[in-house]
Amino acid sequence: MDQLLINPDYPHILSTLIFLPLAGAILLLFIRNEYFARYWALGVTCLTAILSIPLLRAFDMSTSKFQFVEQVSWIKSLNIQYVIGIDGISILLIMLTTLIMPLCVLASWTYIKTRVQAFMVCLLIMETAMLGVFCALDFVLFYVLWEAMLIPMYMLIGIWGGPRKIYASVKFFLYTLAGSVMLLVAIIWLYINNGYSFFIPDMMWQNYSSTAQIFLFLAFFLAFAIKVPMFPFHTWLPAAHVEAPTAGSVILASVLLKMGTYGFLRFAIPITPEATMTLAPAILWLSIAGIMYGGFTALAQNDMKKLIAYSSVGHMGFVTLGIFVLNTQGVEGAILQMINHGITTGALFLCIGMIYERTHSRELSDAMGLGKHMPIYATFLAFFSLSSFGFPGTNSFVGEFMIIAGTFEHSIVLALACIPGAVLAAAYMLRMLQKIIWGGTNNPDQSKMMDLNVREIVTLAPFLFFVFWIGLGAQPFIDLIHVSVENLLNNYHGITSQAVAVTELIIH
């Protein structure tokens, strides 16, 4: 257990973060009052967010070990433990989750009018499951939370969603579940071949046979690529995004999609390094396909939510690209871009949701020319759109730059192939921005539109703050992840160079 580090100053901080929302949800079950439900959910998520701040202060940036570890035996006969801990790869995702949840509650303040209490219960349970997934160091614990998350998310889309909510929610559920059943088989296989232990750090960097690694990797890939979603497994995403309520879209875009890429970093690379080496080229080209496909389809959309959803496919393509070039810049850029995408796309979904609340339409043509009557809104939207296509000075620029730099280091052909994707992003975002702010000669009458109220400004302002913080001074964020990424890559290159040497030995 030398991979674990227990911080005695904060003995149960992660468990508190994970179970506080669940406790809040259970209490909320017994109270039937809409106003109370809103304030209660806001209070619980804010408290969770505040409690997560000490994590940053106490986080030791000089080690790649898992920190804030808690370990309790859960199911003895199968050697399943409740063991949680975080490292540089997961800490930013934890922070992203805790900080974004209060804003999701705020965004649903008036948007959700029916069954408010149940909605808030779903949100809180989602938070528990999401935080648990990023903390879990036991594979069964991970899988339980990974699957359990489907239920509240299904409810969020299926009950409070748009007109085609049933189609979208069922598609979301089936896709994700079908993807992860093979993950379960892989988990059990690893358990049996690892001295009957589900402890994730012990599974890493073991010498499984090449064939086994390929199959394990494929099982991982199916589960995580669907979650990311990578082209061609992305078809559930536009449907789910379009139909989900604003808060659901934000959670989906900001946190849920990251679980796929997190899975690649936490499981696929360390557990199956040889298979990663063998299959990385294919995944890199799939990423490029995703970037181009997402960009072109986004360019053709008239539904604003669909536009952002397809842009997500493109952005997540950049993230997987960064991960599988497997050098420091690429992987760090990818992790940073995961956070950036969470911030920017989350904010864009909030912006679209705010228009939807006013006009009850997601059509771009109905939102034309809003800029004149909603100046504050237009300002926010402009910054987030610029950030979305990686304008210098905003957060995504840093992330995308690092990823492309890493890609250049890996292969010039690949890097050249992904550049048009960045241009496409500018094209579709500027097209949307131009239409919403100015429109054309045939704008609908927008004079009755109210500009943002204080609650909405408060919801959007933190996003803008982080857009510029990461955009202008990304170093503190990179410092947090650097050591863990270095450790991951060193181990990876160590194992794969061995494997390559062995192969050469056999050949000669």
Next chain:
Amino acid sequence: MQFLPELTLLGAGLIIFMVSLGKSNAATTKNIAIGLGAAVFGATLLSYCAEGKLFYGAYQVDLFSQVFKTLIAGAMLGVLILGHNLKGIAEKVHPEYYLFLFMSVLGLMMLVSSVELISIFVALELSSFAVYIMVPMRDDEGKFRFQMEAGIKYLLFGVTATGFMLFGMSYMYGLTGSTDLATIIAKYSTMWTHPAYVISMMMVLGGFFYKLAIFPFHFWVPDVYEGASNETTAFIATVPKLAATAILIRLISQISGDGQVMINVLLLCAVASMFYGNLSALVQKDVKRMLGFSGIAHAGFVLLGILTFQITGYANAMYYIIGYVLMNLACFLVLCNVSEKGENVMIEDLSGLHKRSPLMAFTLAVGLFALAGIPPFVGFMGKFMLLTGALKEGYLLVVILAAINTAIAIYYYLSVIRITYCSDPEERALVTPSTLTSATSVLLLLVIVFMGVSPQRFVDFASTAVQTIM
């Protein structure tokens, strides 16, 4: 003490028989029946630690049998409570219905303890014949009479399965010269390679496969589930499966040595059950039919646990079947309440249930998610442990097929949940469960979650129970 639960059941049957002679109203009969059910449950708890042999060694009372008797009594009590209005049964035959129910449970309890071929046969027939009568007792006010079809089908398939079993038993007797299970198994364990031994064992198992609805003895399931009244189906879907699992564990756990042929055949049965059940359930419109097909698939999973030939495997199978019974009780509790006059419930009839009765909708959703094997409910833990056990034994292909089945199954469970939560009631009546029903459903929910989150003690306990028969 050793025979107390069975005696209590016999007594309960007698009391109900007395009631059927007089003219009592439905409420009194119901209360008497539930009271007697509770008494039987109490009796099983009292004789919980009893041990010994009865009837010249034909009847074994040990921890294993007593645990199953307790479970059977508990499940019966659950069935009595959830179907307490007996909406689907004509009021004048309510006492008789309860009488047959008790007799069937008596047969099942005896089955759990039987360790001799003739007593196994008698117990099985006692439990079956009572149910053969319960199925056509449904009152559809002379409209369709499809309960008669169901009854006849149940009877014919049941008799066929019994025929197989008797034929197998005759072989067993012929090959070993004894009807005592222990003697038979001792002879069998050295002779597994002989086709006659394998075939006779398979045929005997067939009789129990019929109760558990495992491919290829599943053909009765959809029509009987659909044709029998909701309450009867709730009974058929839960209580006999406990007893069938018990006797399967008792038989198969004795198989030692090289039984590879058997294992292959049983693996095939398990996988075929899963695929057949899940694929057929996809297109069902009647909820009971759907649950019937899903039951076939789940029986395949139970078989997968038994097939590991390990104590943990049997314990997992026990855990799984207990979980299955709980989940099914939760679902049938909702069905019996949603059905207004005892008619069958179509999937559309559940539209907007969340508005008509939030608790019922929630119970159904949890029951179905649990059946689908979504964590943190008992269904997931059960499946997970079964798959782990099977993979430990090296059945990688079977585990992959079973995992694929989980993915298939989610679709039809989800489509019911979708109707319950994501559609409007469209002027369907409110559902108002009684206090007793609500309390039962909350209890079921809690147990389903609790068993899923902390399975350790249950599995340990099941292992202890299984060890007594090894």
